[in-house]
Amino acid sequence: MARKTTISLIKCDIGSLAGHHIVPKPLMNICEKNLKRAKENGLINSYYVFNVGDDLQLLMVHEKGESNHEIHQLAWDTFQEAAKKAMELKLYGAGQDLLKNAFSGTVRGLGPGVAEMEIEERASDPIVIFAADKTSAGSFNLPLFRIFADPMNTAGLVIDPNMAGGFKFEVIDAQESQSVVVKCPEEMYELVALIGTVERYVVSRVWRARDDLICASSSVSRLSLIAGKYVGKDDPVMMVRAQHGLPAVGEILVPFMHSYLVAGWMRGSHWGPLMPVGLKDARCTLFDGPPRVVALGFQVANGSIASDDEGEPLIADLFADPAFSMARQEALKYASMLRRMGEFEPARLSVEAMEYTTLPQVLEKLKKRFKPV
Numbered sequence: 001m002a003r004k005t006t007i008s009l010i011k012c013d014i015g016s017l018a019g020h021h022i023v024p025k026p027l028m029n030i031c032e033k034n035l036k037r038a039k040e041n042g043l044i045n046s047y048y049v050f051n052v053g054d055d056l057q058l059l060m061v062h063e064k065g066e067s068n069h070e071i072h073q074l075a076w077d078t079f080q081e082a083a084k085k086a087m088e089l090k091l092y093g094a095g096q097d098l099l100k101n102a103f104s105g106t107v108r109g110l111g112p113g114v115a116e117m118e119i120e121e122r123a124s125d126p127i128v129i130f131a132a133d134k135t136s137a138g139s140f141n142l143p144l145f146r147i148f149a150d151p152m153n154t155a156g157l158v159i160d161p162n163m164a165g166g167f168k169f170e171v172i173d174a175q176e177s178q179s180v181v182v183k184c185p186e187e188m189y190e191l192v193a194l195i196g197t198v199e200r201y202v203v204s205r206v207w208r209a210r211d212d213l214i215c216a217s218s219s220v221s222r223l224s225l226i227a228g229k230y231v232g233k234d235d236p237v238m239m240v241r242a243q244h245g246l247p248a249v250g251e252i253l254v255p256f257m258h259s260y261l262v263a264g265w266m267r268g269s270h271w272g273p274l275m276p277v278g279l280k281d282a283r284c285t286l287f288d289g290p291p292r293v294v295a296l297g298f299q300v301a302n303g304s305i306a307s308d309d310e311g312e313p314l315i316a317d318l319f320a321d322p323a324f325s326m327a328r329q330e331a332l333k334y335a336s337m338l339r340r341m342g343e344f345e346p347a348r349l350s351v352e353a354m355e356y357t358t359l360p361q362v363l364e365k366l367k368k369r370f371k372p373v
């Protein structure tokens, strides 16, 4: 029986430096300290702390399985401690994603975003994790479709007999809190019909159809649906397994060769171009953006992230590459076009999406003055 290893990526915006820009060092230090201790105590086997814009990201590899109480408690306590520090420093939006007070075994539904995957380790298991800022859960629908269903993207769908049976997608209806599993290639058109509506339907999991091997997992939390009002965008995370009967790492990254539009950006109220960047550029400035995404690659090895001789995890910063400069240039071009439109649709999100913002309060003032025509 192959070894079972769990990869947990849990993220939270608990306050940032100079508006919604970046997570400052003192907050990262708290995470480092707590995860280091958890590793020493044997709760987790390895970890990597990073940030994408104002979102703190805790990557943890362990053997406790998904939705494990102790792992989620560790993340929750760490976010609480960091939030306290954020309040001391009067950081912007201190504690903003911690929407509920009582922890009851899982951080799901409390504000933090979670992507988790328990895998049976193969001879070699490359993983790519993605984390985005200033955007929302459905932003990964397009790349996930390309990676696992589009033969023009993923050569393996055509060439590799191990992928011939296609892939199954679990899609969450975030409005009705229900899910459906759709199989590709047979139901490809139905899948696109669903997940093209990115603000409502979110791909949460992907399996290889012939043996139900788990291949991808993404966070699906909609903060506005938890809080009932706008409290910042969801800033999703996802993880994808690669190679050996699954899409190659390059096939997983190629959907990001071009920028595309996602919901989020300034005040979570605008369509904006997604910009793939390396960790050093994962900071949102221009109109609080443009929305950014990072991709980190690593190998899972014996319950851990493969590490160097000092025990430092070996992490590849995949978008820190000139090959993605074209997407970055496109993102700036689209940003310029959209900002020229100011607050006129479609630069601004649809009226349904704006319901969770403060816009209805502004319109309320005019309500009484309307006369029948």
Ligand SMILES: [Mg+2]
Pocket (backbone or CB within 6 Å): 013, 053, 054, 055, 133, 134, 233, 235
């Ligand atoms: Mg954020």
